[in-house]
Amino acid sequence: MIGRGMLARGYVAAVLFYLFAPVAVTVLFSFAASPRLSLPVDGLTLQWYQEAFSEPLFLDALRNSVILAVVTALVAGTLGTLFSFGLLQLQRRTRNLLLTAGLLPAAIPALVLGIALALFFREFGWLPGLRNAAIGQILAGLPYVILTMHARLETFDFTVLEAARDLGATPWRTFRDITFPLIRPSLLGAVLLTTALSLDEFVITWFNVGSRQTLPVLIWGLMRRGIDPAINALATAVFFSLTALVLLARLFGRRSA
């Protein structure tokens, strides 16, 4: 049995090693003094961070990415949650049909969504830019919000809402004092997921953002030009910011749940 336990441990460790090897490489080389990106690392430096954050294109890309993430999370979060609430008041058959329809964009490759939207915007004269990219990201994010919120609302006790209404609460007050606190942890999870997806979305954005920059679009450009350690610095900063964001949200969500 000891051998078996070792094997199980070894397998889990190997999978995690496989998943985190690229992350470790990125973090390590973001501090490595030599720009060669090969071992052994001779000396540590913060030069790449300095370069990354002083480059005007980087700051522009960062700003655009944050704008897109906020807009996508807010719009997809609100629309997707509303949709999931509406579904529950429908009969089972209609509900399942609409749920499947709501998840459909996730079943179409991002490349196809990206080019279809680019064509559509062109036909209707909407010039490429942040607006078009935001629409694409909302479309890509909605299925995930719907999936998360639908799973949560299936076990939601609607009688509390009726009770509140019977006691004379206005719809807004019912929402603010009862519905929202109850769904907050799942909503937070859905919104965080959409934020992370949006910050990382490349394909749809690339076809629709035109000459504007976002972090992934900029990284794509740098990658095609060759090796640039600033990419590692930027990616490391994003990785730890996202991790911190999620940990904070977990803490915040747990305390109030």
Added chain:
Amino acid sequence: MAVARQVGPVAAFYAVFFVIPLSTLLLMSFWSMRGFDVVPAFTLSSYTESLSSGLYRTVLLRAITVGFGTACIVTPAAYIFCYLLRFTFPRRAQLLVDLALLSLFSGYLVRIYAWRTILGREGILNSFLLQLGVIQEPLRSLMYSSPAVLLTLAGLLLPLAVLPIFSSMVNISSEHVEAARDLGSRARHVHLRILVPMALPGIKVAFALTFLLAAGDFVVPSLVGGTQGVMVGNVIADQFRGIGSNWPLGAALAFLALGAGMLVYLAVAELPRFMRRAR
């Protein structure tokens, strides 16, 4: 109508930004190219051209092979991972799933870039092997090969496969598994007769997701696969962003790829039922 007000916005959003664009793309696949312009004149030539050209058939077939290969590596690997978390390390399971998902935060493009750093000619793996003295000069074939493409894609998609499989295993009670073991079932039996059928919805989602995302990817083939690794996604992307682009052809290729992908998925999804009947 409260329901209409709640369902309406998403329905309208999908109608305008999902249904119409995809219909436009479908329509485009039947239009003609005159010089560098797209003209709305019906033709099937984009489809006949895609199907008769050896190059397009090759890239389509390669995308499906790579997608299928990735899904066949990732799904069992994720299944074993989830099984161990659920039944061998149940107390750490949630933490370990979260850890697997955390790797996604380093970014899709950046992880591909990191695999290039690992597999490159002067990369980490080569310099490591050189120092050990296993090899005398750097291996060229580490990068720009199909194993490299599979390795990178599998690493990118594994966390996404873990999620659905794990959530379909959460509801399987360990008593079920123990009961089967107590009754003398062998490990193989416990998996094939009990666990896999019960987790099948999650396994199907994981397979479909990894197949779809791997077959449709165009970044990994162009950065890790090299010129020999071009897949249909690269060709489609080039028809829309490259020089000498041909939108109707790109659109036709996209729908052919979607159709082919759907056929492969249906064949795989129906396999368990078929096998049960055969037995």
